[in-house]
Amino acid sequence: MSAIVTLTLNPAIDQTVLLDALVPGAVHRARAVTAHAGGKGVNVACCLADWGLPVTAAGILGADNAGPFDQVLAAKGIADGFVRIPGETRTNLKLLDQRSGETTDINLPGLAVTGADLDAARAALLDRVEAGTRVVLAGSLPGALPPETYADLTRILKARGARVVLDASGPALAAALAADVLPDAVKPNRHELEEWAGCPLPGLGAVREAASRLRAQGIPVVVVSLGAEGALVLTERGSVHAHPPATPVTSTVGAGDALVAGLVAALEADLDLAGIARRALAFAAGKLTRAGANLPPRDALDAIARSVRVEPLD
Structure with a gap:
């Protein structure tokens, strides 16, 4: 049984289209097109497998186009905990502008998932969970x-002694953060934290104050991803601002998921506050150099981690 399980209820095949420059309203000629089995939990599992940790990927897949997922799970040695239902998993389009380095996402609707489908996925997930299992609910x-789906799953999982890491947004995140049983760690980005706070967070101080409110609610670990500005990491040991090193960018797709994987890897290793910040940022920076949900070798990630500047905020 894997010590780590990720759950992806709305996976996607990520189709990345490489453009010289994205100009709204213009006709574009693609330079290249690549496709990767994705979804947040799948991406997290791929990065953890690259690091060398045993991991299970669970959730719901469309049976009609599950091939890309079968291939990546087999290639990376990830245990398959998915249930398959009739239909096709959605395709998400990612338009990569080479000139600016920015990616424009077009996320298509997902499968028509029923309550019975969720029941089957929950049962398959719980079959792989025991006390101490770390479960990543993502996407x-x-x-x-x-919207209460993640809140309900968190309550069930923690009753079994699992440790829950949540990476969600919008009403699903709000419901999970308002529940009577809270996750052990959350990773909102700045925009998601602003949605939860109900107001803009224009400066680092405002972001930290909102993140501190989450900690005060009873969430042991709060990580706020800030894009090029790095991340804030708050635990019971204090808070830090982790600054990423200068990194050549091949693709930004999945960088936030890689950060979650780095957080999970750090928690599994029981690293201190600075160690958590360095490993999480190293995974994200390493992912930027690779297409798809792939990381450089461990020695390269360790070198990146050493170059992460960690600024105490307490």
Whole structure:
């Protein structure tokens, strides 16, 4: 049984289109097109497998186009905990502008998931969970599922002694953060934290104050990803601002998921506050140099971690 399980209820095949420059309203000629089995939990599992940790990827897949997922799980040695239902997993388009380095995401609707489908996925997940298992609940929910889905799963998982890491947004995140049983760690980005706070967070101090409110609610670990500005990491040991090193960018797709994987790897290793910040940022920076949910070798990631500047905020 894996010590880490990721759950992806709304996976996607990420199709990345490489453009010289993205100009709205113009006709574009693509330089290249690549496709990767994705979804936040799948990406997290791929990065953890690259680091060398045993991991299971669970969730819901469309049976009609599950091949890319079968291939990546087999290639990376990730245990398959997915249930498959009739239909096709969605395709998400990612338009990569080579001139600016920015990626424009076009996320298509997901599978028509029923309550019975969720029940099957929950049962498959719980079959792989025991006391101490770290479970990553990640990504959007299919439209038919209620916003309380992650809150309900967190309650069930923690009753089994699992440790829950949540990376969600919008109503699903709000419901999970308002529940009576909270996750052990959350990783909002700045925009998601602003949505939860109900107001803009224009400066680092405002971001830290909002993140501190989450900690005060009873969430042991709060990590706020800030893009090129790095991340804030708050635990019971204090808070730090981790600054990423200068990194050549091949693709930004999945960088936030890599950060979650780095957080999980750091928690599994019981690193101190600075160590958590360095490993999380190293995974994200390493991912930027690779297409798809792939990391450089461990020695390269360790070198990146040593170059992360960690600024205490307490």
